[in-house]
Amino acid sequence: MATQVTGCNIKQLMTMLSTALKREDERWIPCSFLTSTTQDDMTCASDRSEMVEWFSALNRQFDFDPETMFTSVAILDRFLTSVKVKRKYLRCVAVTCFYLATKTTEDEDWIPSTRDLVRNTLCGCSISEVHRMELCIMDNFSWDLRTSTPLEFLHLYHSFLVSMRPDLLNGFPPMSPSQHLHQVTQVLEECLLHHQLMGFPPSALALAVLSLDLEAFCAYWSNATLALQKLAQIDQQDLLSCRKLILRCLNRQLDSPCTDRHPALSEWAPTKRRVDLDNDNIYDGIRCLYGEEAADATSAIVRMTCGSEAARTMTSEQSRKVTFTS
Numbered sequence: 615m616a617t618q619v620t621g622c623n624i625k626q627l628m629t630m631l632s633t634a635l636k637r638e639d640e641r642w643i644p645c646s647f648l649t650s651t652t653q654d655d656m657t658c659a660s661d662r663s664e665m666v667e668w669f670s671a672l673n674r675q676f677d678f679d680p681e682t683m684f685t686s687v688a689i690l691d692r693f694l695t696s697v698k699v700k701r702k703y704l705r706c707v708a709v710t711c712f713y714l715a716t717k718t719t720e721d722e723d724w725i726p727s728t729r730d731l732v733r734n735t736l737c738g739c740s741i742s743e744v745h746r747m748e749l750c751i752m753d754n755f756s757w758d759l760r761t762s763t764p765l766e767f768l769h770l771y772h773s774f775l776v777s778m779r780p781d782l783l784n785g786f787p788p789m790s791p792s793q794h795l796h797q798v799t800q801v802l803e804e805c806l807l808h809h810q811l812m813g814f815p816p817s818a819l820a821l822a823v824l825s826l827d828l829e830a831f832c833a834y835w836s837n838a839t840l841a842l843q844k845l846a847q848i849d850q851q852d853l854l855s856c857r858k859l860i861l862r863c864l865n866r867q868l869d870s871p872c873t874d875r876h877p878a879l880s881e882w883a884p885t886k887r888r889v890d891l892d893n894d895n896i897y898d899g900i901r902c903l904y905g906e907e908a909a910d911a912t913s914a915i916v917r918m919t920c921g922s923e924a925a926r927t928m929t930s931e932q933s934r935k936v937t938f939t940s
Contacts, residue, residue: 623777624774624777624778627770627773627774627777630770631767631770631845631846634762634766634767634770634817635762635817635846635847637760637761637762638762638815638816638817641692641760641761641762642761642762642815642816643692643695643696644812644813644814645691645694645695645809645812645813646695646813647659647662647694647809655700655701655702656698656699656700656701657694657698657699657700657701657704659809661701661704662690662691662694662809663807663808663809665690665704665705665708666687666690666806666807667807668708669683669686669687669690669708669712670683670803672712672735673686675734676716676724676726676734678716678719678720678724679719679720680765680799680803681719681763681765681766682712682715682716682719682720683715683803683806684763684764684765684766684803684806685715685718685719685759685761685763686708686711686712686714686715687763687806688761688763688816689711689714689715689751689755689759689761690707690708690711691812692755692761693707693711693751693754693755694707696754697754705737705738705739706737706738706739706743706744706747707747707751708737709731709732709735709737709739709744710744710747710748710751711751712731712735713728713731713744713748714748714751714752714759718759728741728744728745729741731744732744762816762817763816764802764805764806764816764817764819764820764823765799765802765820766816766820767816767817767819767820767821767846768795768798768799768802768820768823768824769795771820771821771824771842771846772791772794772795772798772824774842774845775824775838775842776791779834779838782794782832797827798823798824798827801823801826801827801864802819802820802823804864805819805823805860805863805864808859808863810859810863811856811859811860811863814852814855814856814859815848815852817846817848818848818849818852818853818856819856819860821839821842821843821846821848821853822853822856822857822860823860824839824842825838825839825853825857826857826860826861839853
């Protein structure tokens with residue numbers, strides 16, 4: 615079971631959540647994509663979904679952390695929301711977003727050179743085109759890529775739950791906290807494919823996914839959801855609407871045939887070490903999150919999430935109000 619998080623660490627988690635929420639409030643813009651378009655061959659929702667699928671394939675190919683995938687999507691959506699992009703330029707925009715995400719989240723030793731990126735992703739762009747697009751995106755963002763992703767909120771919510779309710783997974787088939795987080799992360803990643811869900815703030819999307827998962831096996835799921843909802847100040851109607859839309863989107867996806875649109879990916883030599891738990895590929899960072907590698911939980915979240923700079927610290931009184939009752 616998870617290592618208990620100390621009172622000091624709870625305060626740190628509160629500070630990190632406050633930082634993420636503040637960043638979300640300042641930078642997040644609801645995404646809206648045309649379902650189809652022929653005008654000037656502009657990018658539409660299906661084009662965006664195809665690029666998200668490509669990000670997922672690239673993330674597996676390079677064996678990057680889940681946060682790289684989520685950051686790539688966040689950068690892409692933010693750019694497509696502010697700039698009209700023609701389809702013929704979308705692949706270049708996407709691979710550049712992926713490259714920028716790796717520079718934000720990955721260790722320097724694992725970031726490929728621009729030449730290796732262009733060759734191994736088969737993006738069809740030249741090195742100079744990626745460099746020019748990189749400058750274009752950075753200039754559009756005023757050289758600040760910091761953003762709050764759904765995965766960042768999921769890590770924080772899950773840490774609050776496990777630290778305050780160590781019996782979270784009792785009565786459930788044997789599963790460690792890291793395995794559970796890995797499982798919920800996979801569902802959250804599937805949600806990225808559906809542009810309709812990008813109309814909800816990352817904080818609401820993450821809580822909706824976690825809430826739906828808890829409902830399946832946790833007797834106090836509604837109390838836990840309500841406590842996290844109040845903590846993150848998420849509107850009740852937004853949360854309910856997001857839960858319903860997630861169910862519709864994922865059910866539709868389960869009914870659709872599985873296809874691989876990007877089978878032709880080149881080989882990438884470096885392979886990041888993962889930790890294997892019961893034949894599930896779980897990133898060592900997630901395992902460290904709950905002390906399963908003798909690491910401090912809060913420090914692990916700091917390493918795993920994007921933009922973890924300090925912000926205003928919530929009062930100890932606010933920290934004591936966070937409770938999860940059966």
